[in-house]
Amino acid sequence: MNQLPIRQLTFFILPTSMDYPTSPLEKLFQDAKEYVTIQRQLISTVISKKGADIAYVVIAGALFALIALFIVIFLSFTLAYGLALLLDNMFFGFGIVTLLYILVFTLLWVFKDRLIKVPILKLFLKFFDTNKPINDEPVA
Secondary structure: OOOOOHHHHHHHOOOOOOOOOOOHHHHHHHHHHHHHHHHHHHHHHHHHHHHHHHHHHHHHHHHHHHHHHHHHHHHHHHHHHHHHHHHOOHHHHHHHHHHHHHHHHHHHHHOHHHHHHHHHHHHHHHHOOOOOOOOOOOOO
16 A cells, blocks of 8 residues: 655545535524624613613702702792791791792692603603614714
8 A cells, every 4th residue: 555645644634613615594693693782782782771761860960959959949938938037927938938849849840741751751852762873972
């Protein structure tokens, strides 16, 4: 039997698994797996961004609401004491301010859908708008 020199035998060594040509079906499965992985990463990124935006709005809104509450409290006392000085009666001064708050509360209750529900719905729809592009921030 004739033996081939070692140089010629290297041609017949089987290729590694990376060198095997993949069939179209294997390529399709590989591409689908990569696609699913990329979609998961994209969804995770979008959810993180939306969550951060919502957290920002909630925290900023709570902070502004707290500041507004203190402003309203101090303005209420100022108005009540001012009316008490004008009317020479502390009871009527604070009573008028209380009636003013009852009026504001009643108006808010009657128009709660228009003044509260619709703006909140618009805010959430703005955050979850699926028609705008994902990368809506300018690159710095």
